[in-house]
Amino acid sequence: FSRANPQQLYLPVTIDPEYHYEAINVENQQKNLSSLLWWTRRVIAMRKNFKAFSRGSLEFLNPDNPKVLAFLRRWENETIVVIVNLSRFSQSAELDLSRFAGCVPMEVFSRNLFRPIRKTHYVITLGPHAYYWFALQAPIDARRALKKHVVPTIKAPAQLEVLLGNSQREQIEREVLPNHIQNSRWFGSKARTFRNLEVKEQLAFSPDAEGARLWFVEVNYLDAPTETYAIPVKIASGETAHAIAQNAPHAIVAHFGRRNGAILCDAIWDSAFRSQLFDAIVRRRTLRAQAGQFVGLTTSGLESQDFDVSANSHVLSAEQSNSSMLFDNKFFLKLYRKLEDGVNPDVEITRFLTEQTDFPNVPAFVGALEYRRAKAEPTVVCLLQRAVPNEGNVWTLTVDALGRYYERVLERKADFQNETAPPGVLINELVGGVYPEKVKLLGQRTGELHLALASRSNDPAFAPESFNAMAQRSVYQSMRTSLRRAFTSLEKKLSDVPAKFRSEAREVLAAEKEILAREKRLLDRRNNAAKIRIHGDYHLGQLLYTGKDFVILDFEGEPARPLSDRKMKRSALRDVAGMMRSFQYAAYAALWQQAMRKEDVPFLERWADLWYRQTSSMFLQSYLSTTTGAMFIPKNSDDLQVMLEAYLLDKAVYEIGYELNNRPSWVLIPVRGIKHILQMT
Structure with missing residues (x-):
């Protein structure tokens, strides 16, 4: 820490060869991220991220192993679990964390998630003198459920066939389904002004009265076109209802006003319904609904032994705009939530690449479930693919x-x-x-x-199609509209941008004409590059x-x-x-x-x-x-530069609008991206 004369120091210099100042010093430790210096820096930085470490309460947990120290630090919404192995040997311990059942421990340095906490004792294993700092996180869907809505109660018998009857339909369509849809991750129109909804179609997957049903719900808005969503529903009670309430509270559509704890829930959490979806596709079933029919389609070469895996399945928890299920780690099934007439490009392109090309780097297409009715294009409801390890x-x-x-x-x-x-x-x-x-x-x-x-x-x-002058003008007009919309939003919401980034945001706002001029260069080029599906x-x-x-x-x-x-078709x-x-x-x-x-x-x-x-x-x-020589790549390097630069600018402009609406602190990323692109030439 010092270059002073050793003779003038208050205490003598350590002469132990292992800890001599020429071996242990700041300059050397600065260059080694595994050093004590860097460890101390990281610990101090992490301590500043959580107020619980400095201001929180202290509660010892008393694990069954006396060689393991464990305690809680709690402050407001923060709960930190610290576990330390005091021994020079590996140790295992059981902790009573049952009061935090459902929470997920996140290791604060790596941000890796550990196994969720259950009602039983939590078992942890530590290496010699190892330690963990865990921040306890409530499950994402549970946090959302607690934060956003109260599940309504249906005052009717727990029977699916009566829910859309004359006496009960009004509550389902005016209260129950609007509440569920607007609080679902897959619903992408939360910013629109809701008007009303109506169940337009329903399919019973089995003759059993307690079997799941698939509802098509038409949602109407005051400021946007009508949309249709797929909502599978089922009534669960007893242990099944309790398990859904514990593991997937967001899947509860409504409670029934009875003492048996029955719930109306999203049927993807029912293994029988998942099996029925799978079987409808691989066995090419035709299922008749009220206004149309559902038809299962498969690719050629599907072997009969593949049919037997459908009973072993689970729902994937990743947040997305659709619902995904995995069957025996062999098949991946996607239920599309937002439905539109016509072949979904996901199904169309995956099937094309699987059946008509030799491109192996996509999950192989297995089958699909379509909804067909008179005088309308088929609507894809599900896609089934091979799972990829x-x-x-x-x-x-x-x-x-x-x-x-x-x-x-x-x-x-x-x-x-x-x-x-x-x-x-x-x-x-x-x-x-x-x-x-x-x-x-x-x-x-x-x-x-x-x-x-x-x-x-x-x-x-x-x-492939020609990327002619008309197509170029269409692309430019779209870019110009996007630029004006995003920059108008940036001007209005500049105060939402962190103060330290505002000067850079203003620089980009001032460059609007230059950005438009760069994009307009598309019109000056007559390249021969083709448009393709992308x-x-x-x-x-x-x-x-x-x-x-x-x-x-x-x-x-x-x-x-x-x-x-x-x-x-667009430019690649x-x-x-x-x-x-x-x-x-x-x-x-x-x-x-x-x-x-x-x-x-x-x-x-x-x-x-x-x-x-x-x-x-x-x-x-x-x-x-x-792609050298490919028809979709401009032959002239200048044309290539102009097109790529225009698409990079357009993408960054789109990102500005997205970040302003979702993460204003991240708007710096597209702002700096635009500055970099403008400096390229």
């Missing part, structure tokens, strides 16, 4: 890689303090590891996807990593857009721009994690931008190498 999505993989990158930068912080423009070789060294090779593989797979989508000129739905909502969260390769998911497009719009560079923007989001998401010390963030921001530029460049070069 994987290590998680590529967003998580990327954020983890970024965490290691930031650690390497911090280890050399003292060397970089005076650096202004580190050379490319240094950036390559810091990015390090195998992640750059994965980025190149991702670029290659993206190119191969577009080549596959453009490979069948004899199929009108997938045949993914439409391409980002890191739409891919899984298998350990060796990538699998691309969710070809549904942006759910907020009309079905006809999502099926349009739109997908490329979406992925490049996703890299910048990942860079800042990793930087703003709670485990990151706040004092390190300003220093690392510049390195986040450098990582984003380097990684985006690697991805783009790999993509262009894969």
Whole structure:
């Protein structure tokens, strides 16, 4: 800590070789993120993130193992569990955390979630002198249920056949279903002004009176077109109802005013209903409803032994706009909540890639469930695919890689303090590891996807089309409208943006004419690049990593857009721009994690931008190498630059509007993205 003359120090210098000042000193420990210095810094930073550590109450838990110390720190809504192994040997202990049943322990440094707490004792295992700091989190759906609504009560017998009768239908359509829909994650029109709803169709999956039913609910708005949603319902009672109330409270649609605890619930939480959905598809059943019929479809080559797995299934808990189920880890079934007439692009593209191309990097299409009625296009209700064993999505993989990158930068912080423009070789060294090779593989797979989508000129739905002057003008008009809408919103909501970012937001607002001029250059180019079917909502969260390769998911497009719009052919560079923007989001998401010390963030921001530029460049070069000579890539490099820049700007402009409505503190990401794009040329 000091360069003073050792003879002038109050105490003598340690002469033990292991702890001598030439071995143990700040300069050396600064370069090693595993050192005591960095550990202390991280602990202090984490302590500042939770007021419970400094102001909370202290309560010892008295585990069964005396060599394990465990206690609670609580302050307002914060509950921290600290568990420490006081022994030099591994230890196991049981803790009585039953009062927190349903909560999920989150390890505060890694933000990894551990097993949920149950009514039984919680078993924990620790290595020698190991410790855990857990923040207890209520389940997401439970928090939402407690925060947003009270479940209504139906004053009628617990029988499905009477709920839509004349005497009960009014309460179902005016109170029960509006309450449930508006508090469901999959309902995407919460900002619209609700008018009324009506159950237009219902299907009984079995002749059993207690069997589940699938309702089609038509929702009307004062300020938007009508939408139709699929809601499967079932009546549960006894232990089944209790289990749903404990594990999925958001699935409860209503209570019945009886003493047996019966509930009306979302039927996806009923294993029998999930099996019926699966069987309807794989056995190609035709089920008659009131106004139409449901028809199961399958691809060729489905073996009969595959039919026997449907009883072993569970609901996937990931938050999304549809409902997903996994069958025996072999099949993945998606129930579309928002329904529109016509083939869903998710089904259409997945089936095309499976049956008509050799592109293997998508979950194989198995089948679908369609709703058919006279004088209307079929409506896709469910999609069934092969399940893909994987290590998680590529967003998580990327954020983890970024965490290691930031650690390497911090280890050399003292060397970089005076650096202004580190050379490319240094950036390559810091990015390090195998992640750059994965980025190149991702670029290659993206190119191969577009080549596959453009490979069948004899199929009108997938045949490439000319990106002519009319198409260029249409794209430009759409970009101009989006820019004006987003910047008007930014001007109105500038006060919502954190004060330290407002000057940068004003810089971008002042550049509106320049952005428009860059986008307008599309009209000056007459390139021969074709329009093709694309993914439409391409980002890191739409891919899984298998350990060796990538699998691309969710070809549904942006759910907020009309079905006809999502099926349009567009420039492949739109997908490329979406992925490049996703890299910048990942860079800042990793930087703003709670485990990151706040004092390190300003220093690392510049390195986040450098990582984003380097990684985006690697991805783009790999993509262009894969698609050399493809009809959907402009032949002229200047045309390519103009088109890619326009799509990058358009995507960043869209992100500004999205973040202002959802996460104003994140608006810095697209703002800096626009500044970077404008500085590229």
